[in-house]
Amino acid sequence: xxxxxxxxxxxxxxxxxxxxxxxxxxxxxxxxxxxxxxxxxxxxxxxxxxxxxxxxxxxxxxxxxxxxxxxxxxxxxxxxxxxxxxxxxxxxxxxxxxxxxxxxxxxxxxxxxxxxxxxxxxxxxxxxxxxxxxxxxxxxxxxxxxxxxxxxxxxxxxxxxxxxxxxxxxxxxxxxxxxxxxxxxxxxxxxxxxxxxxxxxxxxxxxxxxx
Amino acid sequence: xxxxxxxxxxxxxxxxxxxxxxxxxxxxxxxxxxxxxxxxxxxxxxxxxxxxxxxxxxxxxxxxxxxxxxxxxxxxxxxxxxxxxxxxxxxxxxxxxxxxxxxxxxxxxxxxxxxxxxxxxxxxxxxxxxxxxxxxxxxxxxxxxxxxxxxxxxxxxxxxxxxxxxxxxxxxxxxxxxxxxxxxxxxxxxxxxxxxxxxxxxxxxxxxxxx
DNA sequence: TATAAATTAAAACAGATGTTTTAAACTAAG
DNA sequence: CTTAGTTTAAAACATCTGTTTTAATTTATA
Numbered sequence: 415x416x417x418x419x420x421x422x423x424x425x426x427x428x429x430x431x432x433x434x435x436x437x438x439x440x441x442x443x444x445x446x447x448x449x450x451x452x453x454x455x456x457x458x459x460x461x462x463x464x465x466x467x468x469x470x471x472x473x474x475x476x477x478x479x480x481x482x483x484x485x486x487x488x489x490x491x492x493x494x495x496x497x498x499x500x501x502x503x504x505x506x507x508x509x510x511x512x513x514x515x516x517x518x519x520x521x522x523x524x525x526x527x528x529x530x531x532x533x534x535x536x537x538x539x540x541x542x543x544x545x546x547x548x549x550x551x552x553x554x555x556x557x558x559x560x561x562x563x564x565x566x567x568x569x570x571x572x573x574x575x576x577x578x579x580x581x582x583x584x585x586x587x588x589x590x591x592x593x594x595x596x597x598x599x600x601x602x603x604x605x606x607x608x609x610x611x612x613x614x615x616x617x618x619x620x621x622x623x624x625x
Numbered sequence: 626x627x628x629x630x631x632x633x634x635x636x637x638x639x640x641x642x643x644x645x646x647x648x649x650x651x652x653x654x655x656x657x658x659x660x661x662x663x664x665x666x667x668x669x670x671x672x673x674x675x676x677x678x679x680x681x682x683x684x685x686x687x688x689x690x691x692x693x694x695x696x697x698x699x700x701x702x703x704x705x706x707x708x709x710x711x712x713x714x715x716x717x718x719x720x721x722x723x724x725x726x727x728x729x730x731x732x733x734x735x736x737x738x739x740x741x742x743x744x745x746x747x748x749x750x751x752x753x754x755x756x757x758x759x760x761x762x763x764x765x766x767x768x769x770x771x772x773x774x775x776x777x778x779x780x781x782x783x784x785x786x787x788x789x790x791x792x793x794x795x796x797x798x799x800x801x802x803x804x805x806x807x808x809x810x811x812x813x814x815x816x817x818x819x820x821x822x823x824x825x826x827x828x829x830x831x832x833x834x835x836x
Numbered sequence: 837t838a839t840a841a842a843t844t845a846a847a848a849c850a851g852a853t854g855t856t857t858t859a860a861a862c863t864a865a866g
Numbered sequence: 867c868t869t870a871g872t873t874t875a876a877a878a879c880a881t882c883t884g885t886t887t888t889a890a891t892t893t894a895t896a
Contacts, residue, residue: 421873439650442853453875458855460873532743532796567809571821574801575790579829582789583782585743590785598778609835610782617832618790618825632844654884664845669885671843843892852883861874866867 422460424450430471430516434525437585438468439533469541472530475523478515480546482508487552496560499616501553509608521587521604528584531577561619568623576615583611633671635661641682641727645736648796649679650744680752683741686734689726691757693719698763707771710827712764720819732798732815739795742788772830779834787826794822 428450432441443464447454461467486504490496512519543550558569583590587607595601602610639661643652654675658665672678697715701707723730754761769780794801798818806812813821 443855444853453873454854455856455876456874464854532793567805567811567813568821570805570809571794571801571813571818572825574797575794575822575825578793578797579786579790582743582793583786586785586789590782594778594781598781600778602778602782607782610779611786613832613835614783614786614829618829621824621828624820624824653882655882664843665884666846666886667844675884838896840895841893843890845888845890847886847888849886850884853881854879855881856877856879858877859875861872863872864870866869 421450421452421456424452425457425460425467426471426474429467430474430522430526433468433471433529434522437529437533468530472526472541475512475515475519475526476542476546478512479508479523480549482511484549484552487549487556491552491556491559496556497616498557498560498619499612501556501560502612502616504556505612506608518604521584524580524584524608525587528581531581532585557619564619564623569619572619575618579615579618580611583607632661632663632667635663636668636671636678637682637685640678641685641733641737644679644682644740645733648740648744679741683737683752686723686726686730686737687753687757689723690719690734691760693722695760695763698760698767702763702767702770707767708827709768709771709830710823712767712771713823713827715767716823717819729815732795735791735795735819736798739792742792743796768830775830775834780830783830786829790826790829791822794818 425446429441429446432446432449443457444454446467447457457464457467461470483504486507487501490500490504509520509523512523516522554569554573557573558564558566561569564572584607587604591602591604591607636657640652640657643657643660654668655665657678658668668675668678672681694715697718698712701711701715720731720734723734727733765780765784768784769775769777772780775783795818798815802813802815802818
């Protein structure tokens with residue numbers, strides 16, 4: 415008795431695909447409903463508003479990712495000596511688990527996160543802090559364990575540099591992959607960007623403090 | 626005989642201020658003309674379109690910044706041994722020179738650049754490559770001199786991670802500075818972000834290659 | 837000063853957006 | 867089968883966007 419695909423799910427899936435490709439603000443409700451082959455008004459009927467739809471799309475991933483990340487960080491936290499590299503490697507497994515949400519889930523999630531952070535900093539910041547504030551705190555804790563020589567404020571800034579590089583790598587990912595393929599003849603799968611990113615981030619965070 | 630402030634300059638100045646604060650797409654022509662106290666239609670009269678206005682705003686800074694950067698890079702290029710840190714330090718002086726364009730010019734320029742890159746990747750990429758492609762090539766050259774162990778494609782990716790971190794630090798700069806002040810009681814001037822950023826970037830680029 | 841050109845002003849235009857309203861169609865319980 | 871509740875459909879709404887048009891005004895030229 416396979417349940418039929420509900421309108422609500424059609425909308426979520428269409429919105430997710432279009433959001434990940436073009437961003438939230440650049441994607442109109444008409445594009446979504448046309449792609450989902452449902453009526454325009456059904457978005458506001460099922461979700462109330464576009465903003466609520468965006469949150470619903472993000473929630474499907476965050477509810478899987480955040481607890482998994484928290485688990486990894488908690489496990490790492492038990493150790494007495496922690497490297498920055500280990501902290502960032504904590505993101506790998508939770509990211510992989512997003513494949514269970516959907517094929518290509520890890521890449522989709524990172525794209526969505528990139529656009530979310532790029533377009534609606536305040537909005538997402540509030541949502542993330544409200545729902546997953548504990549995870550973020552644990553992240554800062556283990557990062558500080560890995561880099562006790564860094565002052566809290568310097569770590570704060572570097573964490574946001576990290577976010578910036580990550581977000582951008584994802585948002586610009588498709589375009590950059592094309593250029594890399596054309597200029598260097600090296601095809602890079604979307605999920606391989608993370609492999610290139612993590613050493614860079616760890617190197618940045620581990621750098622000597624500014625004088 | 627101080628020349629009166631022309632409508633064209635009023636528009637440029639108002640647009641620059643609003644663009645730097647809210648981004649290009651988030652700033653409407655009506656906001657600009659209201660702030661500049663000029664008629665709405667005068668934008669299209671003097672510039673032709675909003676896109677052309679954006680380019681005009683950017684050009685005022687790029688025409689000062691890019692040649693100055695090229696000079697720094699060319700000077701560094703004469704040396705036989707170059708560190709990544711030296712490459713990034715090449716940006717400091719050209720940035721400072723933007724104070725001659727306007728008070729707070731360096732910060733304004735970085736904000737504009739951040740929004741430009743975040744919102745209209747292709748558009749700005751084309752413009753930059755068309756007008757200042759030689760500078761970008763020289764930048765890649767010296768970066769490769771500083772890191773001969775990195776493959777061209779890896780350097781390509783890291784350069785864009787650098788861009789992402791930089792852009793984001795600037796776009797999110799004001800908000801982050803507020804948070805840093807509130808949470809850590811440390812006030813950071815806008816131009817000091819660069820001091821925190823450069824060590825991070827150099828550390829990231831210098832990191833060992835991914836296995 | 838008279839005339840031509842350049843600039844400014846006000847209004848309308850054409851298109852897109854998120855949202856709401858109203859009615860129709862479907863679905864499930866009594 | 868009938869009815870009540872849920873869902874879908876079509877249209878209109880209100881607002882905003884960049885742009886164009888037309889006329890008035892200012893500026894500069896001869």
